[in-house]
Amino acid sequence: MPAFRFVKSTYSGGNAGQECVEVARNIPDTVAVRDSKRPTGPVLIIAPTAWDAFQADLRRP
Template identity: 80%
Template sequence: MPGYKFVKSSYSGGNAGQECVEVARNIPRTVAVRDSKRPDGPVIVLGPTAWDAFRAGLVRSSD
């Protein structure tokens, strides 16, 4: 796995055991996403356009 530097999503709760998403944006033109409870588990890697579409879908679904 490249040198991703994951940070917890600002939408994730601060309590242990909650469902949390971590995102790494330190690699140019790449956004990596993983489950914070499975740091050695699968990583989804997206390009900027796919990431923007994913985020737009989340905003629409929360309206």
């Protein structure tokens, strides 16, 4: 598995036990997403265009 550098969501409260998402964009043509509470758990791999569309949908009023 590539060496993803995960970053916690800026919307994360940072408190223990909270549901947080971590995202890695350091590998070309790849966006990796994981649950911060399960750093050794599964990683979802997404195409950057799909990730950008997902984020755009979240920002829509």
